[in-house]
Amino acid sequence: MHSEISAILAALRQQKPVVHNITNLVVTNTTANALLAIGASPVMAHAPEEMADMVSIASALVINTGTPSEPQRTAIRKAIQAAREQGKPWILDPAGAGATPYRLQLNTELLELKPAAIRGNASEILTLLTGKPTGRGVDTDSSSDDALNETLSYLQRRAAQLNTVLAVTGATDYIIDSQRIAKITNGHPMMAKVTGTGCTATAMTGAFLASSNDPWLAVTASIACLGIAGEKAAFAAKGPGSLQMHLLDELYLLDAETIQARLSLEVLIKQ
Numbered sequence: 664m665h666s667e668i669s670a671i672l673a674a675l676r677q678q679k680p681v682v683h684n685i686t687n688l689v690v691t692n693t694t695a696n697a698l699l700a701i702g703a704s705p706v707m708a709h710a711p712e713e714m715a716d717m718v719s720i721a722s723a724l725v726i727n728t729g730t731p732s733e734p735q736r737t738a739i740r741k742a743i744q745a746a747r748e749q750g751k752p753w754i755l756d757p758a759g760a761g762a763t764p765y766r767l768q769l770n771t772e773l774l775e776l777k778p779a780a781i782r783g784n785a786s787e788i789l790t791l792l793t794g795k796p797t798g799r800g801v802d803t804d805s806s807s808d809d810a811l812n813e814t815l816s817y818l819q820r821r822a823a824q825l826n827t828v829l830a831v832t833g834a835t836d837y838i839i840d841s842q843r844i845a846k847i848t849n850g851h852p853m854m855a856k857v858t859g860t861g862c863t864a865t866a867m868t869g870a871f872l873a874s875s876n877d878p879w880l881a882v883t884a885s886i887a888c889l890g891i892a893g894e895k896a897a898f899a900a901k902g903p904g905s906l907q908m909h910l911l912d913e914l915y916l917l918d919a920e921t922i923q924a925r926l927s928l929e930v931l932i933k934q
């Protein structure tokens with residue numbers, strides 16, 4: 664898999680896709696910088712009046728519901744409509760989907776609008792798919808093999824129904840479509856001590872989706888690249904502050920040799 668991942672990264676850097684982000688107030692700067700560091704061209708925009716025009720110059724759209732509001736909801740609807748009309752991929756990050764009924768209702772509406780991919784932590788993805796606002800979710804690390812397998816086959820059925828790619832991230836990442844599951848164990852626990860690491864994964868995935876015809880491979884490549892850059896950054900960091908700085912450097916420096924040396928990925932067959 665390392666050569667396929669490096670090939671998509673090379674295509675991304677060659678194409679420098681414009682990625683339109685409607686994201687949360689917390690991570691707007693860090694996700695824009697991560698997109699630049701990996702080789703894409705970010706634009707952060709949320710005025711409803713310019714959504715169709717902005718989508719028309721972008722190659723992918725990233726929607727993140729971390730700090731929602733009614734004006735943003737209007738912008739999100741307009742941007743997704745434009746992306747669908749223009750045949751451009753869009754990715755959903757249901758940030759905090761289970762935190763309030765408002766977010767869950769918004770995310771449930773967006774789920775029906777055919778995202779090419781959905782990236783969240785286990786609680787967010789399960790809340791979104793089941794409609795049950797639990798903050799508990801699954802802990803893929805501590806689940807028994809049976810419980811984990813049950814959840815994976817449920818997720819795979821839902822990915823097939825929705826014709827999307829589900830990326831469930833955490834200590835272990837699972838990238839799931841109707842046929843394939845990638846299990847990635849790159850990354851470092853310190854990454855969870857920097858806000859917006861997951862939002863960065865989603866934003867980067869927008870750029871990777873724009874750089875490949877295989878959405879599952881694109882999402883897998885994106886999550887693997889972030890995990891590899893993140894673990895390298897963690898080794899160099901004293902704590903979360905310098906991790907954030909090193910992460911940008913490692914995304915910028917990431918190359919095929921590093922991917923080959925560090926990739927920790929297993930492809931599970933159809934459940």
Ligand SMILES: Nc1ncnc2c1ncn2[C@@H]1O[C@H](COP(=O)(O)OP(=O)(O)OP(=O)(O)O)[C@@H](O)[C@H]1O
Nearest residue numbers: 784832833834850851852854855859860861862890
């Ligand atoms: N305990 C961990 N061990 C190893 N890597 C981790 C761990 N926690 C997070 N990561 C890395 O961080 C990436 C994204 O993190 P996570 O799933 O925690 O996102 P999130 O909860 O949506 O974060 P946020 O909402 O702050 O953006 C994962 O894909 C993985 O590479």
Ligand SMILES: Cc1ncsc1CCO
Nearest residue numbers: 687689729730758858859
């Ligand atoms: C901390 C926080 N609050 C809303 S969005 C966000 C960033 C991580 O999702």
Ligand SMILES: [Mg+2]
Nearest residue numbers: 758784861862
């Ligand atoms: Mg998140």
